[in-house]
Structures are given as C-alpha cells and as structure tokens.
Amino acid sequence: MIILALGTVLIISQSAFKSPDSLTQETLGQKLFFDPILSRTTKISCASCHKEEFAFADTSAVSLGVHRRKGVRNTPSAMNMSLQVAFFWDGRATTLEQQALIPLQNPIEMDLPVATAVSRLQHNAFYKAAFQTVFHEAANSANLAKALSAFERTLEAGDSPFDDWRLNDNEAAVSESAKRGFAIFNTKGHCIQCHFGPDFNDVEFRSIGLYDGKALRDSGRACVTKKKSDVGRFKIGALRNVAITAPYMHNGMFKTLRQVIDYYNDPDKIVSRSINRDTLLNTPIGLTEQEKTDLENFLISLTDKRFAAKLKNKGASNHLNRL
Amino acid sequence: MKKILCLSIFVSVLLPVTAFTIDDNPLLGKWEHSGKSQGQPFNLMAIFRANGTYDGFINKKEFVSGVYHMNHDTLYIADATCNDKYNGTYKMEFFGKLDSLKFHVIQDTCVGRRQATDGKVFKKLVTAGK
DSSP, X not given: OHHHHHHHHHHHHHHHHHOGGGOOHHHHHHHHHTOGGGSTTSOOOHHHHSBGGGTTBOXXXXXXXXXXXBOSSOOOOOSSOTTOSXXXXXXXXXXXXXXXXXXXXXXXXXXXXXHHHHHHHHTSHHHHHHHHHHHSSOOOHHHHHHHHHHHHTTOOOOOSHHHHHHHHOOTTSSOHHHHHHHHHHHTTTOGGGTSOSTTSOOSSEEOOSOOOSSSOOOOBTHHHHOOGGGTTBEEOOOOTTGGGSOXXXXXXXXXXXXXXXXXXXXXXXXXXXXXXXXGGGSSOOXXXXXXXXXXXXXXXXXXXXXXXXXXXXXXXHHHGGGO | OHHHHHHHHHHHHHHHHHHTOGGGOTTOEEEEEEEEETTEEEEEEEEEOTTSEEEEEETTEEEEEEEEEEEXXXXXXXXXXXXXXXXXXXXXXXXXXXXXXXXXXXXXXXHHHHHHHBTOEEEEOOOOOO
C-alpha cells in the first residue's frame, strides 16, 4: 500500500515537471538551457559549455561547439548574472536577453539561426504547448530570449563560507588563512580596486596586460568599441565560485588560482611586453608564499556551499583551508 | 586644588569616552533598505558592529567592508573600495523607536557610497551581538 502511494507520488511529481501546464518562464528557460534542440546538430546545448557542476562554466581553456569547432574565448560562469550590466568578455551584450541568443547563432558554438530555432520550437509538441502556457503566444525570438534569461537570473549564488562569515558573524565559517587573505585582498593585494561589488567584479573593462599583439592577440573590448584605449581590456571576471571555474582569464591561459596570483604578483615575469596594461599593475606586489596561500584560501571561501563536494574533489578544502 | 584639577581632567576624559558606549550606539545592528533597480527588486543591508567594522550587502551578497565611528549623530565611514584613508561623513537621522534611520551626506567624494546611502531610509533588523 505504501509502495503504491509512493509510486503514485513519484508519477505525479514526474509528470508535473514534464507537463507544459506547470511551467514558468524560469523552468521553461531551464528546459531550453539544457536542450540540444537549440543547436544545428541537436548535440550541443547551452549546458554543454556552461556545465552546472562547475558553476555553469567550462573546464577547458576554450569550449567545443558543433562539429567540435573550437571557441576563441574561455566560457565564463553563467551564474550571478542578475547584477551584471555587460555580458561576454568584451561586453558586446548589455542585457541578458541580448546575450542569450548570440551563442545560438555563433557558427563555432551552436550554429543555429534564431529563425530556425524558433521554427523547431513551434513544431515541437512540448514547446508549442509550453510557450502558449508561459507566454500565451507561439515561440518567437523575444520570448525565447526571455525564457533563457529568466532561468539565468535564478542562478544566484550567495551562500558561501565567506558570506556566512560576514553576514552571520560566524567566525568559524572560514579559516584564519582565508581571513588574512581577505585582508590582503583589500589592502596589499589591491584586488579590491577592480574586484569589488556583490560578485567581486566592477562594471568597467580593464587591461591586466594579457595583450601583446604577438602571442596574445585578442584585443578584447576594442573589438566592440574600436577604440585604441580599449585594446587589451576585458570585462573584469566575477570571483564567486572562482575556485571551481578553472582555467582562468579570457583565453584560459592560467590553469590554477596560484598561477593567477603569481601573475598579478609580478605580471612582467609572465608577459614581458604587454600593451596598454593598466597602471595598477605597474609595481610588483611582493606577496610572500604564505600571503599567496592566504589569498587563495580567501578565494576558495567564495565557493557556494552547493559546490562544496566539487572543492573536496579538487583537494582544495582538505589542504589549504586548514592553514 | 590639585585634587579638583585631577578630578576635572579625569571627568573630562571619561565623559566623552562614555558618551557613546556600546550599549547606546544606536547604529549597532543590521539595517535594511529595499528598492528596485532596472526593474528588478533589490535588498540593501548594512551591518554595523561594536568593533567599528561594517559590511554592506546587496541581495545578501557582501559588496563592501570597512570601518566606521560615530560622534553623536555624525557617521565617519571608510572602506578600501573608495579609499581606506578617507572618511565620508554623514549626519544620521534616527526616528521611530530608533528602528529607522536616514543617511544625510555631509561630505563624501565616493560616488558609489553616496548613491547607496544618501537620502535612503533603512529599517533595523537585529541588534549585533558584538
């Protein structure tokens, strides 16, 4: 009798999720985000590159699109977008709705014209009903973008050990090393000069010296604005969950957080002839090895608790946080 | 005469120190302001602690951390984002049962901090334990 009841509950809950009648903009967007119907080959979805278990980022320097075509920039996390004002490394989109449709059409990503995507959705029984339920109209480019961006806006992560420490005054939430790291972040490291705000990134575009016109040829923001002053500038990366979104920077050139810290500590040692680098990075910081570890531990403490297991697998929390 | 002088000095030092003790600093605790930005609701919260530190939160995400002190109804506030050596100054207006406050800028060149506080009314949530 109990088994029958449990089975009934399971069936009902499963069909409730599958039924278009119960969908909201956010859950429709979630379904679309994970659906390869939005790619030419029907093999790639948004989630193929924005992997949920890695805070909706990717684990390779650049991602592979349809037919394994290589991307040109590192896939950033799709989390914590609600408070952002620019999207993509070069800021070419200024709203999430605008951002949502660009990878669909990009030949090296999902390679599907929006009109074709819309047509597929209109001829798919589930989506035909779903769009009627949610938007009271057939699928079109506007409501497709709306659904995807509505889902992305739900991906807010503000429950990290760091948040527990600062919001709840829970001194046991983070290690002493992480606390020292936070102090370094705000003082000697000067990280706060660019990485400030609820997601630890500013709205500006900055050049940290990863453009030299030779080996490093992506001019970033200048691709959009065509301004010489924007050469080498990129959107400042948000730092929540950064510990699980390696590799780092617009080209994924740094494999670990320590490599990132080493770079900022003395950029000329890594990229000797950068062009248009921000003057904030002119002087080596002079961090000791302990200070670098502390800074790293602070960054690790920005990992949302839902990804704690992922940190454990990386060995980060077992070793560094004990210091 | 010497005794009176010593006593006067002692009292004049003691009085300012006790003028604003932990127990009667009305700014201590959590303060909240809700509003809308770009059509989206947001929640601003500030925690002022007895040890002279404060944190600001947007939608429960920490976005600023700094130091403050109060002198009667004047708030002096600094953080590393703006300049940790520079104090913005605000007149703090408390009303209700000291459970609401309003910031009035006196002088603050830090645009972001001014925009987040000046003229805004915050309601008190919980008194800080520290």
